[in-house]
Amino acid sequence: MTTVIRELGDEQRELVLNMGPHHPSTHGVLRFVLHTDGEVMRKAVPEIGYLHRGLEKIAESTTYPGYVPYTDRVNYLEAMFANEAFSKAIESLSDIEVPERAQYLRAIAGELNRIASHNITIGCITMDLGAITPFVHLLRERETINDLIEALCGQRVTHHYVRIGGVAYDADDNWLKQVEKFLNHFEAIIEELDNLIVYNEILVKRMADVAVITADDAVGFGLVGPNLRASGVDWDLRRDMPYGIYPKLDFDVPIGAGEKGTVGDCFDRFVVRVRELKQSCRIIRQCINNIPDGDIIGNVSRKIKPPKGEVYSCVEGARGELGVYVVSDGTEKPYRVKWRSGSFSAMSIIEHISEGLMIADLVAVIATLDVIAPETDR
Amino acid sequence: MGQLAEYFNAIGRTILTCSDGLAVTFSHLFRKPITIQYPDRTAKPLTEMLPERSRGILEMDQELCTGCSLCSKQCPINCITIDVQKNAETKERILNKFVIDIGKCMFCGLCVEACKFSAIRHSKEFEGTVSDVNRLKINFVEQPAPVAKPKKGEDPVLKPVGSIIRKYLADQWAPAANKSSDTNSGGKSE
Amino acid sequence: MNALADFIINSLGLSGLSAELVMLLLVVAVAAAVFGIGMTISGLLTLAERRVAGRIQSRIGPNRVGPFGLLQWLVDGLKLIMKEDVVPHDADPHMFRMAPYLVVVGVFAAFASLPFGQLLIASDLNVGILYLLAITSLVTVGVLMSGWASNNKWSMIGGIRAAAQIVSYEIPTALSVASIILISGTLSMQGIINEQGGWPWQWYIFYNPFTFAVFFLYFTAALAEGNRIPFDLPEAESELVSGYNTEYSGMRFAGFFLAEFANIYLMSAIATTLFFGGWQIPGVTPEQQAGSLVLQITGMVVFMSKSAVGCFVVIWIRWTLPRLRIDQLMSLCYKYLIPLSFVCLGGNAIYLLIFPKPSSANTLVHMITTLFGGVLIVIFVTRVMYHHRISGVSLDLNFLARGEKGKYNPETQVRAYGSFRKKYEKKQGAK
């Protein structure tokens, strides 16, 4: 057998394993180079770039409204938030007012998208730890959300719904009723999920105390969203730097509390996401009850020429802060667009925390950090 | 003592949580599956179950197109090519070519929103498999003809959604396969 | 089988070489029959697994080949036979080729001493249960060999995991079997069944609280030996891709695959024999059963359905639970299963000292344990009903005509633009 075993001295030998680019648990095309000693890892080095599509370069040759559909492709699980982040940047650059109904619709669509994205994440975590059924159940619920969003805006994954100045399509009362019907159904499913898998002792034991990320590390490496909150940092852009309609809404921000182990372990990252499902349902219910009549898009011309300047705008996506940095030179094409995505920083911490983990733990770490390859590579 | 208690607690927790999980999955045996048996056991073609706003493959009605090329200017990826020529004698503008490269199209709908004459729109068709990517360039102009001149205040006469593209799909995408399967099944049913 | 051979030889009046020949032919025939039965059972189990998984996950599962998809396993097998048998370039070719045989032999040879009915046993060894424990250990060698010979690091980790796991879990398995041997006083499979009765309180699982616990210990350990979730670490598709069988294709892969499913049946059948009274029919003594063909067949059906329930439970567990980590797997074995098996073994021994076999106190203990088991089942059923009530309502938002069933017409609609569409449009036009 010609296995590569690196000699590192008398007592130290390590096995170099190549995990990916085509591996069932790497969530897209990405690669890890594992330096292991049997099952225990010395180091796991992520190698990304297999899904690099040059979205930032493309921006330099498209118009502002023409770039919005490209933002769908930043992350295929949360297209709504990428739309919103970019639209928000241009709105603040060129002072466009967004009508209130559009803001409510953005919140509803965004939270639906968040539920859909978390469904995939939670499902993938359980699937990577061996339980396949919860993944299929959650995918089934996501399918209904996709149907709802398709009825709203015509596409299931690449929505192109949030536009500069508002949203593209109005929602009728029937659609809102259907969303409410779905929420009634989905809240029961969350309960069922708790019984089916969340507190399953095997799952808890697999994730508790594994790969603890301290609050300092989380902030230093720039973790955002659920990953940051799981480490005990109480921060949510929707609440702390409010935008859109969120200041008017009442919701809680789940924080990792070390429920089964240490604060910031895999289980915290997992359970924070499960809790967020319920909060999203709460937000959508409030929006449906309070949504006013009115326009859905502000006064925007087809040709948008923001004044010279630059802006960094961010929204709280399903993977946390999804930011976009836009430099305008006064023409109708952006001078520079830069995406700041949650998965990118989450990926950068893996090498730091991987020492001493087992191969099976690494799978849990990748899954709970919710790393999505297209978002890291853009 | 505490350790011993924890030892048995762990056993108890494992049995309880696992058996409750088993109860959930067992209850699923009595629920209805949600599978849609696409493509061959649905009551009607899936395209007709899609919602109103569904954005499928683009289609263009030659009788409504004025050749203004607003759509191709809006397109972020330039997948629409329009060729309009002026006839020197009659001064009429002739629409020679209207090609949409569906292999490039990202179904954003900007061209549809730009069209003032309802000539270009999304159909609900989505099945576009071909063996050669270049066959995805569809020319919607069968015969070069003068462009449409809609009168003001008159509503355009719209064809049923999908009727135009379906013709191209059936003709262009799998002529051989289609014909043989048609004759086969026709022969058997008669 | 010996009885059958004697009968044939005596009735034909054969002797010497020809008698030996008949004996040999008979051995071959019985072996082939056992192998065929094993293959069919494991093939059907693959189908059962997929159908059950489908329903648990709100899907349908394979339903196209044959009625209810019943022929799916044959078609799958045919596909695998026709696939190319790839041997990786840098693999050790001989060991690579040999490994599946060891696994298949290890599992299917065990079928030889499974009592499908009172008289339906290929070879009723007087050390039957020990033979089963011993012969299945051959699987370890095959799995380790395949993992090593593939020359793939993931496979190697899988193979080593499998070796560590199977060797460790042999101990609790053997210890829990020892408890039963202690009670029955025999190692023969038929002997153990004969000691039990048809009614649930005569089964060894409800013999006393210790055997009740022993059953769960045995079941857990057997799951681990069979590499099933939650103990499927050697395969662990989300960690090791597919573990030791990553590099295998075609018929060799099918060998591993069938052996895995045959193993499920094997462990259920052993559990049926040891704990659930085997082929015993309620209210019928073994002597009565021996004399009647109808009762013989009923006994076989009883045995098969008991083990089918066992197989269902194994499949059902697979589609519910997550997987353990290797250190947890080991700590489960050495910190929980082995000590508890020893406790149960000791408990059984003391129990047998206090309550000698035929006594009314003994019967009372059986009854109480059975009642306890019944209560557990009732609690479980209420939980199932609770879950079904709370979240069992399926959601119908009427976007897609979910649940609307069309008729299957094999001639139509391979492509949506084919004749299905045209016929459909014609029909719509006629309306």
Add this chain to the structure above:
Amino acid sequence: MTSEALIDYVKGLLGDKTKWADPEAGDNFLTVASEDWKNICQTLATDKKCSLTYLRNFTGTDYPEDDEIELTAHTFSYSEKHGLIIKTRISREAAVCDTLSKIWPAAIWYEREIFDLLGVSFNNHPDLRRILMPEDWVGHPLRKDYKQQETYRGIPTTRPA
């Protein structure tokens, strides 16, 4: 701190080393010389009152007219809930800068990205390799004068007509 208070405080802290942008031009930022870059970032990140511990975004922009590349670091403080944008400009030809990875570990990957896409190298960076593009790719795509290579290892980079 409000953003005005923060600006005043930072002005007092850093003295004449900084240049502040015209408030009309979108977000408010400060520009520092590339020699002071690392020290000023260190100061701002560790100062108790600023405590800009979170590097929100770090990127570069190419300005061929000025013959300069602008590095922009968006920093933020979770405890104080204020943010600051720090910029520096370096020349395009000798695009070298000090690394921030000791101050904010998040910068390790951001700097790799800037190195990859804009061709800026960082002194004392622990692991400066290309991150998004292949190791043997020619050129840095986000430079304005970048021309895509026609083939990569014999594969055409554009779709043949």
